[in-house]
Amino acid sequence: MEIFSSLLGGFGTLFSSPHLIAAIAGAVVAGMVVGALPGLTATMAMALFLPFTFLMEPATGLAVLMGVFAGGIAGGSVPAILLNVPGTPASAATLLDGYPMTRKGRAGEALSMAMFASAVGGLVSALLMSVLAPVIARFALNFQAPEFFVLAIYGLTIIAAVAGKSLLKGYIAGLIGLVVGIVGLDPIAGQLRLTFGSQALYGGISLIPVLIGVFGITQALVMVRESSGVTERPRISGRTFVSADDLRSSSGTLVRGSLIGSGIGAIPGTGTDIGAFLSYSEARRRPKGRIPFGEGNPQGVAASESANNAVVGGSMIPTFTLGIPGEAGTAVLLGGLLIHGLMPGPDLFTGSQSSLVYTIFASFIVANVMILLLGTLAARLFVHVVRVPNQVLVPVILMFCMVGSYAINNRIADVYVTVVFGILGYFMVTHEFPVSPLVLGLILGPMAETNFRRAMTITHGDWTIFFTRPASLVFWALIVLSLVYVWRSARQRRVQEPAESEDSPEAVRPT
Amino acid sequence: MAGDSGRGTPGRPAAAVRVGAADGHTGGPRTVPLGMAVLLLGAAVAIAVDVRGYRDGAGGEPGPAAIPILVALLCAVAAIALVFQTLRSTALPGQSAPSVLPVRVIATVAALTAAGLLLQQIGFFVTFTGLAFAAGLLAGARRWWTSLGGAVVITWVVMIFFGRLFAVPLPAAPIDVFLGG
Known part of the structure; x- marks a missing residue:
């Protein structure tokens, strides 16, 4: 009951400030526009907007980030449906039935179904997040330094899960993040480390310029390298709204997709694409209706889009309650919390800042309602968005990156950090080193070290503290399970690779 | 993962755009x-x-x-x-070395570095107009004057938007002050 009254309080804050509602609407549209541009992702959109949210009130800034995140994932369905190109990896499953619908002249219905499903998935996950997050946070209030250390180690092991093709490359990216996290004053004793006499490095390397570099500048460089924009002129024909029959037949799929997505999102290291594909496979196992899957079945679109937006809400549960970002999007969101002085973790739900948390949850719910309204009404306009050429996008992205990294602290050193990490990220993504582990390493490394040393100080160097507390043992078990899963997946991949390598070239699939 | 990159083309998903389709070769796969x-x-x-x-x-x-x-x-x-x-690791027969640093990418990195170095010396407007102009050309703009015009407009809008609306103290030269920054 307390949770619902807190959530109502969050809605009260939102609806008593019209500028907050306007900011969420603008953020949803901006997120959808970026998501609709093939190849540009919700994560990149968030990284670009992140420094500017710092210039806003915390509630406004974080509401904007939520809107961009939800809108970006939903917008990714547009090029998947219109062009057979997933705007974001989250929408890779959407094109399987979305594009066939376009070819049959049902693009309007497909887009409408995608937006409806995104909104349903987002709303279900938002409600689950609002109910479960405070409960988990209350439980996590009992955690102390040893538990948080093991939890951070668990977070670091999931680097393997987000590593893409090569485990080694994923771990190397994570190690780079750990090294970067060491730079500056050490968190316990105040020892200067790896600064080499440079005063600019005393405070360490900030997370935000690194995020902007590896997601923004890197993307711009990849676009410059490819320099091939979209040339196809998609058309939206047929009805704009999904039929009542299709809605009725997809209702079960929508609910299942939303629940699958929420559950998958709550597990660190999974991500929107996994949630969408799992939901799609689940939908395929059931009676398919009059149109087979893969040939333009609206249920395929519903399954994928409900799940990928539900993952967003689910993934915020470990981020808000434990400070463990499961993937790149929530890592950027965590950066947003940090720049507003909010320390993710169970303490976030107690004290004066708890009302802000519920305002953030309420803004995510409102953002999903706006996806439904704005996405459905503006579907026809997206035809123009997907055709914006690289020569327009690249200068805009670069300028936002440079201005954004400067705006945080008005320091030119942050601009240099952004450029350096942008170049590093470019080399990484073009050689299948995923960049997300770098960000996770940079966030979780200092968290692991701080709690490790705190626990060691309390126990005067007694290592058994990490293996004698019940919650720590649960996390160690999760670590072992994750490693076994990763090892088995890698072995399966090695078996499959020879067959695949004969017909598929190396591909850019940076994560 | 959401942190993806790679702008695809129709029928060729972003996730499957092949690296190394660009010009110029500086370095091999290793x-x-x-x-x-x-x-x-x-x-x-x-x-x-x-x-x-x-x-x-x-x-x-x-x-x-x-x-x-x-x-x-x-x-x-x-x-x-x-x-x-x-x-x-061995390259597959017939596979050419992926291009690591096409000339366009090197030039973009040079433009970014120059912008970082010059920002405080010559101010926001000139620096970022130059960066946006160069980036537009390097990203494939066919006509230089459209790229230049676009760069001037985008830079001015960004300067007014962030300088005035968000009160970001952007590095200013006389021309920035003249243009309302």
Whole structure:
């Protein structure tokens, strides 16, 4: 009951400030526009907007980030449906039935179904997040330094899960993040480390310029390298709204997709694409209706889009309650919390800042309602968005990156950090080193070290503290399970690779 | 993962856009992985040198050097593993070396670096108009004057938007002040 009254309080804050509602609407549209541009992702959109949210009130800034995140994932369905190109990896499953619908002249219905499903998935996950997050946070209030250390180690092991093709490359990216996290004053004793006499490095390397570099500048460089924009002129024909029959037949799929997505999102290291594909496979196992899957079945679109937006809400549960970002999007969101002085973790739900948390949850719910309204009404306009050429996008992205990294602290050193990490990220993504582990390493490394040393100080160097507390043992078990899963997946991949390598070239699939 | 990159084309999903379709070749498929191994070894050496000056823990607990030493060891091991993996990997017959640094990318990096260096000397408007103009051309703009016009407009809008609306103190030269920044 307390949770619902807190959530109502969050809605009260939102609806008593019209500028907050306007900011969420603008953020949803901006997120959808970026998501609709093939190849540009919700994560990149968030990284670009992140420094500017710092210039806003915390509630406004974080509401904007939520809107961009939800809108970006939903917008990714547009090029998947219109062009057979997933705007974001989250929408890779959407094109399987979305594009066939376009070819049959049902693009309007497909887009409408995608937006409806995104909104349903987002709303279900938002409600689950609002109910479960405070409960988990209350439980996590009992955690102390040893538990948080093991939890951070668990977070670091999931680097393997987000590593893409090569485990080694994923771990190397994570190690780079750990090294970067060491730079500056050490968190316990105040020892200067790896600064080499440079005063600019005393405070360490900030997370935000690194995020902007590896997601923004890197993307711009990849676009410059490819320099091939979209040339196809998609058309939206047929009805704009999904039929009542299709809605009725997809209702079960929508609910299942939303629940699958929420559950998958709550597990660190999974991500929107996994949630969408799992939901799609689940939908395929059931009676398919009059149109087979893969040939333009609206249920395929519903399954994928409900799940990928539900993952967003689910993934915020470990981020808000434990400070463990499961993937790149929530890592950027965590950066947003940090720049507003909010320390993710169970303490976030107690004290004066708890009302802000519920305002953030309420803004995510409102953002999903706006996806439904704005996405459905503006579907026809997206035809123009997907055709914006690289020569327009690249200068805009670069300028936002440079201005954004400067705006945080008005320091030119942050601009240099952004450029350096942008170049590093470019080399990484073009050689299948995923960049997300770098960000996770940079966030979780200092968290692991701080709690490790705190626990060691309390126990005067007694290592058994990490293996004698019940919650720590649960996390160690999760670590072992994750490693076994990763090892088995890698072995399966090695078996499959020879067959695949004969017909598929190396591909850019940076994560 | 949401942190994806790669702008695709119709019928060729972003996730399947092949690297190395651009012009100019500077380096082969092994250059960057080996370079990454060198970077890791360099980090390991730098940490090993730096930790010699750190204090010890006060009451028998690990001091500020403990985690950096562990990370340095992991870096060294990972670097060696990467070298082995890279040298063992063989390119498929007929596969050309992916282009690591097309001229356009080098020029974009140069433009970014120049912008970073010049920002405080010549102010926001001139620096970023130059950056946006160069980036537009490098990203494939066919007519230089449209790229220049676009760069001027975008820079001015960004300057007014962030300078006025968000009160970001952007580095200003006389022309910035003249244009309302």
